[in-house]
Amino acid sequence: MKVKVVEYTYRELEIATESFSINRLIGKGSHGSVYKGVLLDGTTVAIKKISNGLQTLQDQTKLENEIVVLSSLNRSSFFVNLLGFARARDNDHLLVVTDFMPNGTLHQMLHSSAAPILPPRWYRRTNTAFQVAKAIAALHDISVIHRDIKSANILLDDRHRARLADFGLAVRGPGSTAAPAGTIGYLDPSYTAPSKLSTKTDVYSFGVVLLELLSGRQAVDVDHEPPMVAEWATLLVDEGRVAEVWDRRLGPPAAAVWALMAVAVRCVDKAEERRPCMKEVVRELKGVVHRARFPVWGLIAGCFLQSPGDRTRRIVCREHHTVEAEREHLIQGAEAPD
Missing domain, CATH: 1.10.510.10 (Transferase(Phosphotransferase) domain 1)
Incomplete structure (x- = not known):
């Protein structure tokens, strides 16, 4: 079954992560950070946000590529599945929403x-x-x-x-x-x-x-x-x-x-x-x-x-x-x- 990709509003995901609170941070790397979010319907998700450095360079290539690849896959227990994404009004901030994995890496x-x-x-x-x-x-x-x-x-x-x-x-x-x-x-x-x-x-x-x-x-x-x-x-x-x-x-x-x-x-x-x-x-x-x-x-x-x-x-x-x-x-x- 193909993944149904939802386009969220940026504000929805800000609320879900308490404005990307440090208390919601669950992972961090050179390309960005991952936050635990709770959507309005109570669903727990992971929300990926690119690093400030890449935002400055306006380089969202990795996140855009992730959306393209994951949206082409069938939903599977093999992968961390794509649920949706959001863009800020200025289009400079891209967020990716995936399954939440509670037991780390x-x-x-x-x-x-x-x-x-x-x-x-x-x-x-x-x-x-x-x-x-x-x-x-x-x-x-x-x-x-x-x-x-x-x-x-x-x-x-x-x-x-x-x-x-x-x-x-x-x-x-x-x-x-x-x-x-x-x-x-x-x-x-x-x-x-x-x-x-x-x-x-x-x-x-x-x-x-x-x-x-x-x-x-x-x-x-x-x-x-x-x-x-x-x-x-x-x-x-x-x-x-x-x-x-x-x-x-x-x-x-x-x-x-x-x-x-x-x-x-x-x-x-x-x-x-x-x-x-x-x-x-x-x-x-x-x-x-x-x-x-x-x-x-x-x-x-x-x-x-x-x-x-x-x-x-x-x-x-x-x-x-x-x-x-x-x-x-x-x-x-x-x-x-x-």
Whole structure:
């Protein structure tokens, strides 16, 4: 079902946010701020307002692009959906109204010092990865490339389901003449010119998000060497030190999560032709989620990777040994005398 886009008055949204009160501020970035608003009918929404600097430059390109892209999508639980927009009478101030996501961002869940004391468990991380993969695959099915996949653009709804947000840099398909753009740490190193854009650009960024989920590290962390999580993790995997990548705040992952690492390193391969497409990723993560939910009996059914290289074969082999050890432990326990 296509999104019904409402044109609000600027005054309506001022009232909804108490004149953009600091108490209603829920997010802020280089391009603007997001406020929690309550409309006259009681609906809670998120209202995005561009930064003062961009207002001065009269640059509303990102918000205008977000309206165009989101209004072309069917309403979906994969995305933070567009509800409407408003313009000031002078046309200098554009506001965008979207679904309100009450549980913050994936970045906050993983990295914020204000986050809960207990970090998310492995199954929740695996399920979140699967939800994000389905969202990106849905975009690629209609030739939309997001170009800014990152943990800060993955929001959590009232059921803690992951939803993809911020379509300000999104474009329609390969062939776009837009200059390369994205966020350092997530940006595909092969995306150096407009002609280099493809769906594999998003695949790389998604791989970085996977590594964030697995390691608990930010995409760029100067306390590590190398500082980019993609380079750091693949270096450890190549050296056979996969166990050093896992988030140390948690215990060792269930066997199935090793498969998630294999997917991640394929996604961040520097050679884009070796990266999987998002449909492949969705198929693989569907199996991973099942095995993570039933970690002992959801065993590997053949080779779950389409064309694994040496690096991913090592990870798969390690997963197989872990599963076999768990199975042997259970069998021995069942055979032990009372």
